[in-house]
Amino acid sequence: MSISTPTQSAEKLKALGLAVIHTEAQAISELANRIDDAFAQACQFMLQCAGRIVVIGMGKSGHIGNKIAATLASTGSPAFFVHPGEASHGDLGMITAKDVVLALSNSGETEEILVILPLIKRLEVPLITLTGNPTSTLAKAAAVNIDVSVAKEACPLGLAPTASTTAALVMGDALAIALLEAKGFSADDFARSHPKGRLGRRLLLLTHDIMHTGEAMPMVSNTATVRDALVEMTRKGFGMTTIVTHDFQVIGIFTDGDLRRTLDKQINIHSTIITAVMTKHCKTIGADCLAVEALTLMQLNKITTLLVVDAQQTLIGVLHMHDLLRAGVV
Structure with missing residues (x-):
């Protein structure tokens, strides 16, 4: 029926x-x-x-x-x-x-x-x-x-x-x-009661909460060759590597863009020292800055990676746009 x-x-x-x-x-x-x-x-x-x-x-x-x-x-x-x-x-x-x-x-x-x-x-x-x-x-x-x-x-x-x-x-x-x-x-007060919400993440999450540290950081010394830098870039998967002194002072960065420009010059990657082709004035941020500040800095400069440094410009972390995406800041 x-x-x-x-x-x-x-x-x-x-x-x-x-x-x-x-x-x-x-x-x-x-x-x-x-x-x-x-x-x-x-x-x-x-x-x-x-x-x-x-x-x-x-x-x-x-x-x-x-x-x-x-x-x-x-x-x-x-x-x-x-x-x-x-x-x-x-x-x-x-x-x-x-x-x-x-x-x-x-x-x-x-x-x-x-x-x-x-x-x-x-x-x-x-x-x-x-x-x-x-x-x-x-x-x-x-x-x-x-x-x-x-x-x-x-x-x-x-x-x-x-x-x-x-x-x-x-x-x-x-x-x-x-x-x-x-x-x-305030918005900060609201964020504290909504730590897992989008606003909470944007207002409470700090750079040091999501940055990569230690062995995860792509890093070569200032005496490394371009080949050494390429190996490090490939191993760490950031599309870049930092260049530091023996005491981890940041002196530059070498990115995929730098690589393309370097290859155009037809240099010998086995003998050329990375400091000759690196970008010297790279963008950095402090570990206690809000993650949303890192996002703003990336967007303004049209970059996908930031180096996290202390007051003495010592490298302590690396932050990628993907980290911000995973954390829900974007």
Whole structure:
């Protein structure tokens, strides 16, 4: 027995999708009027919080609350999510007198949250609520209630939380970013909490974290021949070799480009000393420089390799563009 699946025209499906977007866009637009004194007071409570911001919500509001808690935590406002159903079975012990509670409920009558209200009050922690009903039990119990009501849900049945959850999420973002700005939270601060993210790598990774050292460095002495240099270039696979003195002072570099120019001169690679054909003024960088600075230097000079040196111009490492690519800096 086969079950027929209803079909709709492409135009009808696109119209349905646009209707949802328009409804939710209108709900977000109306939030601009809710950035008022209550919003500012909520921010003040969270700015003065000596503990953490505890976000609670049930159902779809719980999913939104979880995301808001994550956004707060990653932007300089320590926060975590507590499921209200679990809170009444022991997890309420996670809330301390130094915390602030941020509760989400569109109806403002979510039973699981109302059950733990007396316990939150007993802790005497500030309660901030995001509700769609400013006259609800939860809103009235709050130190600050922010109105996130919507005219209608995007769901044509008016049942599935859609516009209401979008409005709560946007208001949560507004709170998080207002706190970020007020605290002077910087890109460096963000990177520290996202060390494996692209921004974290660009702002935290140093040259010495990814450079090649020791035997991995292509290197010949200032008495080596061009042939010796070619052997070293082939062995190490960098497309270049450094030229150093007996105490590892950098005096030059010999690259694939130098090789082409050298061969054009029809010299004897077995007898010609590398210092006669090397590039003397090569680009270098310090080991404690950001890897992104090395990338910028490579891009400006249209090169793929940098020598890493100390204050005395002693060679301590070699950095290739491929290293930056592997590290996710590029």
